[in-house]
Amino acid sequence: DEDFEPIIKRRDLKRYKDKDLFETVEEVFDTKTVMTILYLMRKRIIRRMNGVISAGKEARVYLGFGWKNEPLAIKIYLTSSAVFKKGMLKYIIGDPRFEDFKPGDTRDIIYAWTRKEFRNLKRMYNIGVKVPRPITFKNNVLVMEFMGENNRRFPLLVEVYSHLSIDELKKVYEYILEELFKIVCKANLVHGDLSEYNVMVKPGPDIIIIDVSQAVHIDHPNSLEFLIRDIKNINRFFREEAGLNDIENVDEIIGVI
Ligand code: ATP
Ligand code: MN
DSSP: OGGGOOSSOHHHHHHHHHTTHHHHHHHHOOHHHHHHHHHHHHTTSOSEEEEEEEEOSSEEEEEEEOTTOOEEEEEEEOTTOHHHHHHHHHHHTTOGGGTTOOOOSHHHHHHHHHHHHHHHHHHHHHTTOSOOOEEEEETTEEEEEOOEETTEEOOBHHHHGGGSOHHHHHHHHHHHHHHHHIIIIISOEEOSOOSTTSEEEETTTEEEEOOOTTOEETTSTTHHHHHHHHHHHHHHIIIIISOOSOOOOHHHHHHHO
16 A cells, blocks of 8 residues: 555665664764754855765765755764874874874864865865865864765766776876876875875866875975875876876876976
């Protein structure tokens, strides 16, 4: 009897349980995070929150909508992820912009991390790097432009490369190098986690660089090491996974920079 179908079926409930949906929601939306979201709603940055775009170990990204109904990407760092905090410190300490930073309360590290991602994003966006437009941040919540169409995010390079032609792959590779040059030479930053997982591909093809929280200033003592690692990651992906032959030499790329 279709008219009397319950809205939530028993098997759906079981499925949700299996996926730990409720646990996830609980985990990210602790009281302080809820207060932060409410603050951003009161400030008329966020009008509503929709589904999760991505649920990683350290952060969740949600689709939301602003007051002009524009889609937003809302990145919320988990304040409970203890393993992560140690890893964050090596990117914060040594960066001249975080000289006066004293890690005390664990929450402060997460908040500093969120602010760092916002600043990095802003710096890159302002000099014309293809990154999402930063909108604002508060505590562990970062609001930025949603990169996608019809409320669906653009695919990551790792998700689409097998559907691209050799010509398109070459273009994408060249575009990534162009952004890498801009990030280093104009924004004076090193991305630090550049890979097929942090590049989105949009029709054209064109690219968008994401996930800039760990980016460091070129004065950071490990910046060259991070830069070489970024180039090697990208080169390895295009050579070994995407099967591209004419890959630039790492030393030559560094030389140009
Ligand atoms: P994870 O631990 O899940 O890898 P992360 O810390 O790497 O998270 P990001 O890479 O910044 O976080 O974002 C996670 C995912 O969210 C991305 O792979 C992408 O699919 C999606 N995403 C991030 N920013 C945006 C955006 N501005 N617009 C649309 N989708 C986005
Ligand atoms: Mn990422």
